[in-house]
Amino acid sequence: MANRVRVFAPASASNLGPGFDVLGLALVSPGDIVEAELSQAPGVEIVEITGSQSLSKDPGINVVGVTASAILQQLNHHNSCGVRIWLHKQMPLASGLGSSAASSVGAAVAVNHLLGDPLSSKELIQYALEGEAVASGSRHADNVAPSLLGGIVLIRSYTPLDLVALPVPSALRIVVVHPHTAVETASARELVNKQRFSISQVVANLGNVAALVSALHSDDLNLFSRSIQDMLVEPIRAPLVPAFSKVKKAALAAGALGCSISGSGPSVFAFAESDTVATAVSDAIQKTFTSAGFNSDPYLGPINTKGAQILPPR
């Protein structure tokens, strides 16, 4: 067993248009780094947090503490050891990039590794969800699962947790642009929870999410493009994103295969079929945010098919 470990856990984009709470994918960057070491003092200590001023070092509140404590309690019955954690935030909070999920996943993978890797990926997801629930107010796996596993992940069911790894077309590129404003995940979710949906809205998303999955399996980026449509949640959350309708129009005009809100926003995502188009789309989105008075950060590249990774010792 290692005494110290460093884990990279990637950011993720969830929903992907029609797949509210059931689809997510991992980005190559950004991602959080969680360092952890075994200690003789029982319990979890968060030694340091870099990259964020606002996060608590209280292990009962911070997602890395909650996740690490849950695993430790499960595996270390005799309280014979504890864990010390350093969290290096490398992405904005409340951004729609799966920031809390990445921290949770990093902590889960790190603590599991320190204890000899006894837990399966599926078990790690369950523990990471406990951390994620602290941040978002509910247990949603559409960021946690892709951050851990990589690729494009479908959550068929939450009870029991049933995950499907979907094929990733090799040409596919993802663009996520984060405008400098924040959306609280819990309140964005409340907007959706209180809504009731007509059957025609539901049918539109059923058809599109089914077609999106078929398109991934058959490497059909044309069908994939037609499927990136959301009649359910995008209309509710669009007001949370600065100039969203203009941003979407600009992305599509620049050649995007589709564009919608990443998670609960304010980040938007778009798909492209090459690096060149991805760059043009990213530029068009940033320009539109700038015109609306918002600076922004772009993240673009292929889909991250590796997920969370243990980094070599420094």
Place this chain on the structure above:
Amino acid sequence: MANRVRVFAPASASNLGPGFDVLGLALVSPGDIVEAELSQAPGVEIVEITGSQSLSKDPGINVVGVTASAILQQLNHHNSCGVRIWLHKQMPLASGLGSSAASSVGAAVAVNHLLGDPLSSKELIQYALEGEAVASGSRHADNVAPSLLGGIVLIRSYTPLDLVALPVPSALRIVVVHPHTAVETASARELVNKQRFSISQVVANLGNVAALVSALHSDDLNLFSRSIQDMLVEPIRAPLVPAFSKVKKAALAAGALGCSISGSGPSVFAFAESDTVATAVSDAIQKTFTSAGFNSDPYLGPINTKGAQILPPR
């Protein structure tokens, strides 16, 4: 151009659990037979209907007349000819078997053939939907499309019509059992139209329909089985099917991969992974209907991958 043609158009099962209005598949049997010939008198004449006492021979009311008239008006601008039709109903009405869709499709394929096959499959579906709308009160392609094309069809979008042919696992068997009672499609639809759905119901179906499509592409009957679940419409329509909860329990106990309501009922469908299991499931369902006081007819076999077929001349 042929002067006379006979067309077989198969029955179909729609929704398939999670895919309300977006999924349907064709059965090997039963199916309607539409015979048609060119005539010198303009317009459409329905000469004879066998197999049903209740259907009107008025071509403005009967689905075959509506579909045939729509095609004729489009293609035969000079009113230089007409069409005479014989409709042989070989399946019950208001059964959940796509009876009106089969008649519409049979008429569309027959009239198109008499006129030299100028229309594409997609155009034929549009015309058949006009007939279908007469019977069901709305244009829904989840019976028409599989009856015409065969196989398992996904309707990504209605406007514009966008269809995806899904892979059919070779081991898959479908069982449809029709209890001797009727459900009016239009009133069954009204039950759904007036309903509003919570996001948790919607998410459950999004996950299942996406997983069902992934399972078909990866030939994974285990995942397929877990995906045949409907939180949206089955709870609303179950009271329209005699002893539905017992029927479903019996089907699953006999080894069905899944069981739900076919279209708007009262027929139920189940999937099986072999002919032997399909027979056991069919028997179990029929026995349960009998106990509830209903005779029934079973239809079981592989998925019909051919769709509507022009039959050899007699």
